[in-house]
Amino acid sequence: MALWRIRATVDDRPGYLSVLTASLALRGVNILTVQVHTTEVGALDDFLVDAPDQLTEADLRTAVERGRGRDCWVARSEARGLADQPTRVLGLAIRLVRDPDATGEALRTLLGADTVAWRPTPAGPLGGVGASTMLLADPAGGSYELFRREPSFTPAEYARAQALVELAATVARRDADRITVLLPDSAEVLVRPATVDDLPAVLELYETCSERSRQRRYLSGAARPSPARLRRLLEPARGLTLVAAVDSGGEAEPVVAMANLLGEGDEAEAALLVRDDWQRRGLGSALLRRLLGHAERIGYAAVLLHVHAENAPILRTVRRQDRPTSVDGDGSVLTVTVPLGVRPAELPRQPNGDPGGAPGAGAPPGSAGRWPQVAG
Structure with a gap:
């Protein structure tokens, strides 16, 4: 046979x-x-x-x-x-998680392509699948061009290949986002995107924070959020969550801070929680700076922070970003708005003559109180 x-x-x-x-x-x-x-x-x-x-x-x-x-x-x-298609695709996905630079070879293996070439030009509106050619958009920029003499490519193969390319780009982007931050006191922390695997460490972070820090994070009080809600925060559908971890010499690196960027419409809401013994050391400023940079890169118009009026540390943290801001007050709650991609001269001037930064009239948007608040 x-x-x-x-x-x-x-x-x-x-x-x-x-x-x-x-x-x-x-x-x-x-x-x-x-x-x-x-x-x-x-x-x-x-x-x-x-x-x-x-x-x-x-x-x-x-x-x-x-x-x-x-x-x-x-x-x-x-x-x-003899290996079925889902098994082969999962195997290639595992390979890309370990080595996103192997995208071209993974595409060749998946489709049996004769040639696979990366081009610096984007796929554009003509990207797609033909009888013997396939053009895949690389989210990191550029495109992959595949050629196979026979058999003809199919739309299903195109969808599988594009999914693999996007997986590789996501892994590469996540690796690039892993940085070591040197704080002013010479302490080092690893800042990286969070995953659901960080849930136990984030729960421990919550337990080791003081009640005051927890209350500053949540307008509704210091009650611990459910594990299901924390999972959604760790990998939000729109936005980014960062964790800061330190090397303790053990198997697990304790998480000492968490920063969330949660998108809705053309705006995003930011939230920070920093362990008490790591506050006032510049960590909150470093995390917020990365959240603002990420929000600007992906095109959000502004980032909002809903804070207690007495939370002076987070207000100082926002001012250290050296960005124009506006503050709206509603009793004990302030909504701090950081416009993105706007020069200070373009902002409306407050009554005191300064662009932004001064509390003004007006209630915070209807979203106030839905997301974690800031502490640290």
Whole structure:
């Protein structure tokens, strides 16, 4: 017996696939796996088969045509083809998590492409899939151009390949965001994007913070948020969460601060929590600076912080960013707005003649109180 790959298009109508498989079965062909790719011209069926040794490529083509298949492609396969497609894709994803620079080779392996080339020019509106070429947008900039003589690319293959490219870009971006911050007192902390694996360390951070720090973070009080809410904060659907960890010489690095950027519309809300013994050391300023930079890069118009009026440390932290700000008061709650991409001269002037920075009239937006507040 010999392994073969067969691709053929059949009319996307009930019973047509069974006609094709019956035609193969009459010749002793055992179908090991089958994938169905929906296309504009019908259902493209991709088979991995085990055929009797005496059958040739021509015999298999004839069997497909007699089974109402068209545009047939047949080629010998190797034993590695026995791994099903989801398993192969997951294996390639694991490889990219470990080495995002292997994106080109992963695409070649996934699609059996003849050539894979990265171009500095973006994919643009013409990006997509053709019969023998595929153009994939690289979120980090540029594009990947793939060529495969045969069989023709399918929309399903394009979707899988684009997902792998985006995964690699996400991993590379996360690695690039890992930095060591040197504080003014010469202490070093590792700042990196958070993951749900940080949940135990973040719960410990919460428990080791004073009640005052917790109350400054949450307008509603110092009650511990549920693990489910913390998971959402660690990997927000829109935005970014950073954690600051220190090397304690043990297996786990304790988290001493957490910074959240949560997006809604064209604005984002920022929140900080810094462990008491790490406050007033410049860590909160370093974290907020990175949140503001991230929000500016991805196009938010402004970042808001909802704070207690007595929370002087966070107000100093905002002022240290050297950015124009405006402050709206509503009793004990202040909403600090940091416009992004705006020069100080472009801001409306407050009654005291200074651009921003002075409390003014007006209630905070309706979102006040929904997100964690700042402490540190």
